[in-house]
Amino acid sequence: MSGADGHGAKRAVLYARVSTEEQAKKGYSLAQQxxxxxxxxxxxxxEVLEEVSDAxxxxxxxxxxxxDRVRDLVADGGVSVVLAQDRDRFSREPAYAYLLRREFEEHGCKIRxxxxxxxxxxxxxxxDGILDQLAKYERAKMAERTRRxxxxxxxxxxxxxTHKAPYGFRYAEAAGIVLHDPEMAVLERIFRWAASGLGSRAIQGRLMREGIPSPSGKPGxxxxxxxxxxxxxxxRPHTHEEVSRLVSPEVAASLDPGGTYGVRWWNRSDQKGRQISEPDGRGGRRYRxxxxxxxRxxxxxVAVPVPTSPRLPAGLVERARVAMARNRAPERKNLARPWQxxxxxxxxxxxxxxxxxxxxxxxxxxxxxxxxxxxRNTSYMPHSCGQRMQRAENVEEAIWAFVAGMLSDPERVRAGFKRLAEQERAARRTRRSPDDEMKTWxxxxxxxxxxxxxxxxxxxxxxxxxAELSDKLAGIDETRRHSEAELDAGRASEDRARGIERDGEALLRSLSETTPEAIRALPSEERLGVYQRLSLEVSPAPEGYEVSGAFCAPERSRS
Structure with missing residues (x-):
């Protein structure tokens, strides 16, 4: 077999992925893939060039x-094929699989x-496209059956x-759920503190000082x-009459008319999570x-009755809820000073x-x-940050002196804005031109x-x-909507990149009409606007400060 350059064996990148849920349920391990x-x-x-895993x-x-590593390797050239065990290891969304295939084809690489x-x-x-849609359809049907x-x-x-019972309860095979008194005793203290007027931060501090584990079992x-x-x-204790208005007559009939019950809600919201990445200012990326x-x-x-504890009488709970709802931080309308x-x-x-x-x-x-x-320095958590506070006047003057000096070099500023625009386009995680990506979608x-x-x-x-047609069309329409959303996101990203370029030109025109002395004497109220246009990010360092932004190299400049 010839490689991408016509000589030697073809070069392959092996890719494996597993989600936490899959690993727990199926033992679908990275090592096995x-x-x-x-x-x-x-x-x-x-010839295996590299093995890449997403755990x-x-x-x-x-x-x-x-x-991201696989896409970078393919874009660098020399990769003939990217291998995965199953097609859904690359992506569960057919639209993304299509994007990857087209992107890799432009570099002479195939997905297998x-x-x-x-x-x-x-x-x-x-x-393969129909099979991807059918697999997506089956997953959606299974999820819907589980939800129903x-x-x-x-x-x-x-x-x-769920994976863990609510705090103060334990799952029981016969009763479904039962009270756990040691945790209910902690809850009683929390509710009494709240009823006395203590806010969430003050209660957090008391729990930490007394070494009481959190619901997750961690000390913080x-x-x-x-x-x-x-x-x-x-x-919150609900009377039988209150609960009866929330549940079916059959469920209400099974409850004690003289008892009180808490309410555990289901199906209150539709939750969707996704991971995104963004430039970290150091030439790399951060994920969140x-x-x-x-x-809904x-x-x-859907309300499900649960037992209540005598440690939490209705009066105490109501006073605590009212006090906690009122205990909000005041809106900061008048700042103590202009914070640059x-x-x-x-x-x-x-x-x-x-x-x-x-x-x-x-x-x-x-x-x-x-x-x-x-x-994180203000938190009671054990992983609180030990970074010392920075005197505002000192750090602001040091950073402005550094920035004012950099602004005296227009070519460096122009190159920096060009790099920021490229980073915005790169955030789409494609080495293709925006026009090509839009064409793919x-x-x-x-x-x-x-x-x-x-x-x-x-x-x-x-x-x-x-009925079968309706189900299949629903999956296709979802993929179409997904593709349209990506198309709109690509256009928005390109608009932001062009906006960065326009901001750079506007700033350069402004600088050309301003003397270096006037730049250094710019009022503090206007400096924050300059920092924002420069996409500035400042971090304390052992010796001074690290600065990243439009005029700074990816490895970061020091002030």
Missing amino acids: LEALREYAAREGL GQSGASLERPGM ALNDRGDDSPEGQLT GKLRKAREGKIIG WSKTTVKRLVLSDTY KRTSYVL DPGEW LRGVLRCSCGSSMGTHTATRQNASGPKAYHYYRCN REKISECARMRAAYQDQQAAGLMTL
Whole structure:
């Protein structure tokens, strides 16, 4: 076999992926996938260039460290084929699989899976595309059956087991769920503290100081967890009459008329999560999860009664809920001063740095001291950051002196804005031109239209029922909507990149009309705007500060 350059063996990249859920349920291990791929590569005489794995990564998105590495290897050239055990290892979304195939083809590389059915002909690609849609359809049907089964169980008043019982409860085979008194004792203290007027931060501190483990079993409590517990209907006693209005007559009849019950809600929201990546300012990328919640109509919510504890009487719970709901941080309408680096300064631990003002009594009276401090520095968690606070006046003057000096070099600023625009385009994680990527998504939308027509023809010929046609068209329409969303996202990304270029030109025109002395004397209120246009990011370093932005090299400049 010849390689990509016509000499020697073909070079292959082996790719394996497993999500946490798959690994737990199926034992679908990375090692097993890679072993199967090695055996296939050896049989076919392929030279393995690199083995790439994505552990605990969902196939619903292409934003994965391992997949980014594969795409970079292919873009660098010399890769003949990327191998995976199954087609859905590359992506569970057919539209993304189509994008990868077209992207790799431009570099002379093919995508292969050990369960491929088709070949490189148009007919073979159509076969694989239909199989991808069918696999997606089966997954959607299975998920829907599971969801309906759980909702039916919830409407019958039965407890739906999750990976961990709610705090203060334990799952029991006969009763479904029972009280766990040691944790209920902790909840009683939390509710009493809240009823006395303590906020979530103060309660968090007390729990930490007393060494009480959090619901996850870890030593650190979060403020969000404290507030969520106090406001949860699970711990609020409801009378039989109140619960009867929320559940079916059959469930209400099975409850004690003189008892009280908490309410555990199901089907309140539709939750979707995906992973995204973005430039980290150092020439690399950082990954984070983004979860969206869409609240369902209250008529779709399902209430499941749970037992209540005598430790949490209705009066105590109500006082705590009212106090916690009122205990909100005041809106910051009048800042203590113009903070030049607000939203720009980031701690070396990766967290953002907020603002802090301390007032101390001096001989001449009270004096305010202004600082930037890491947001993790204010937490009671054991992994709190140890970064020292930064005197605002010192860091602001140091950074502005550095930036003002850089602004005196227009060519460096122009090159920096060009690099920022390229980074914005690269955030789409494709080495192709924006026009080519848009063309790919338009082709995928057209393919969905062709497949839709083909299924309709099959139904007209009596090869499938209307119900089957409806289910299959729903999957195709979802892929079409997904492709249209990616097309819109690509256009938006290109618009942002062009906006960066326009901002650069506008800033350069402004600088050409301003003397270096005037730049250095720019009012503090206007400096933050300059930093934002430069996409500046500043981090404390052992010696000074690290600065990244439009005029800084990817390895970061130091001030």
